[in-house]
Structures are given as C-alpha cells and as structure tokens.
Amino acid sequence: MFLTGSSIIRGITAFANRASARALHISQLSMAPIKVGDQLPAADLFEDSPANKVNICELTAGKKVVLFAVPGAFTPGCSKTHLPGYVQNADKLKSDGVAEIVCVSVNDPYVMAAWGAQHNTKGKVRMLADPSGNFIKALDLGTNLPPLGGFRSKRFSMVIVDSKVQDLNVEPDGTGLSCSLADKIKVK
Template identity: 65%
Template sequence: MPSKVLSLLSRISRRKVDIVAPAFCRYFQTSGFQMTKVSSSSSWMLHNSPTGVFVNFVFFSQVGDRIPSVDLFEDLPTNKVNLGELTKGKKVIVFAVPGAFTPGCSKTHLPGYVAKAAELKQQGISDIICVSVNDPFVMAAWAKDQGTVGKIRLLADPSAALAKALDLTVDIAPLGGIRSKRYSMVVEDGKITSLQVEPDGTGLSCSLADKIKL
C-alpha cells in the first residue's frame, strides 16, 4: 500500500478524549498499528510501519471545557495577561483572527465587535478580547488604527500558545506559517459556554459579532 496521511477530525470533547480515543484506536491496532499520544493531550497518532500509513486524530476544544490558562501580551512584551485569571468570575467574549491588519480582520471581523461593544457589555459581558498570532507591538498599532481603546482589548499570542492549547491552529504560509483559526467564544468563570469556529478556519460567518451566542 502506498504511503499516505489520513486526518480524522472529531468534535469529541477533550474531557472524553482519553476514554474514547484508545477504544476507537484499538480497531486500528488489530491491523498492526501502534498508538502514540502526541504533543497535546487531545491528539493521538497511529502508525503502521509496514504499510507506511499514518492516522492522526485531533480533538478540538468544546463547550464545557476550561479556557487554557496561557499568557498573552497587551501592548508590550513585558505586559503579560493570563487568560485563565482574566476570565475568573467574569463573562468574557474571546474571538481570534488569523492576522492583524489583514483585510477581512480589519474591515469586517474586528469592526463588527467594536460597533457592538457597548451593547454586548450592557448584556453582561465584562471584557471583549481579540487574539491574534502577532507580536504585541503589531497588536498595539492595530488597536490604535481600529479605535478599540475602551471597547476591545487586543492581546498578542506571538507563539500561538493559545491557538495550540485549543487545537485551533491553521498553517497559512503567506502570513508566516502557524496562525489561529478564526473563532469566537463566550467564557464564563473560566469555562467555555459558547464556541463558533469558522469551518474553513478563515472565513467570515459564524464568528462575527452579530452571531455571538450569549
């Protein structure tokens, strides 16, 4: 059999991964596959050496999961903001964009949340966070350009730590490689209560401000 890669994407909750994945993978092990847990706790890889077949299972974050307690950066590399601490005891909107200053993000996604910021905060949202895999200086410049001060907090995820922890990365070579998929979520006291991920990772539909599910 020629070598090939099979990617199986599932929406099974992270909390069930360690129970479901091994049982599901045992089906493949009967055919000579070896199962290995890889980098994140929600990823598994099966490898069959004789045939050269790889099967990679990726389990995304889901409603009910805890928001990863990762450090993001606001304005400066020295100004860390821990997302776990930020969402503790609050109701927060977090949305991610593939890149600051990109057309869809600058003309549609971010402006939509800026326009609805006051309305959303009247409905009980304490903070609205925009995250992108950029350095904090770029995010600070973008915030100034978009007039987000007092409305939206723009936080940098320079190493894609949050995107990787959520298993919501996308490889966009023209933008420099690994970026965050476009999504929006509501987090209440550290728990994800609503999550919309763009089907293709970069489109502008379910993650827009007027589609947020409070």
C-alpha cells in the first residue's frame, strides 16, 4: 500500500489530534489546590479507630463546619498553639453558627484520639485521621516533611458550608502559624 501526500498529512493530523486529546485529558486529571467555592472531595476519614469511618462530605452536608489541618499530632506548633486555640475558641465559633470543628492530620486514628484526649477536645473539636493522606491529596494541600515521616498536610483552615469551601486560609510556607489560627477564622 502506498501513501499519498494527503493521506500522510491526514495520518499525522489524526495522530496529533489523538495526542492532543490525550494530553488535554491528562491535564484535566491533575489537581489544582482547592479554592473558595469548590465542593469538598468525597473522602473517608477516621475517628478514634479504623472501624469508625467519617465521610467528610456527609459530615459537612447542610451545616457550617470549621476544618483545620496540621502537619502532625503532638508536634510543637500543633500542640502548643494550633489545636489549643481551637479548643479555647470552640464556644465562640459555635455561637457564630458553626456546627462542628474538625482537626485533620495525616496520622492514624489512635494517635489523633490520644492527642485529642491530651488536649480535652471532647465536645469541642473532632479529631479525624487521614492515615493515607487521601483527603489531603485530593485537596492538593500536602507537603513533604521528611522529619515528620514524609507526606503530611500543609497547615490550613477552612470554613465549609454545606460541603462547599466558603473561606480558606493556607499558611504561606505550609507550616507557619499565622492565617490558619482559630482567632483568624472568618465565619459569615
């Protein structure tokens, strides 16, 4: 079979179109960080044990929720400042219409439960574990912190209304303690 000039061009064009479509499809799969107005990704987190799954979309459906994430349980900034600030401000946030306050970390549920017990979070802040980092990866708010074991969450906070992000505060360096603290939350 002989190819004419026009059939070669059609073949190259068809190949280029398929390659282009494939590249476009791949770029659509790559995540961009979650932003205000976005729907939360469906993800299961764990509370107290691996047997107690909490779907974040179900938890936030129809209510106002403050969610904050930390690089690691029992780490100095998280234990001395971040988590205690939310525990201390829980009543104020709830009086502003917040139904739940949730702390998330890429840790196992037993570690999160022990950390919560140490800080008296019961009835104030729900301690949810993201052991594989699936939720944090879906938000595209992860970071690599080798001294803490590798993949961890950036430090951030968000106000969620009916499973949509209403306000988002990501620490500029991913780990600092400024815009994601409890006293910086803007509940509308």
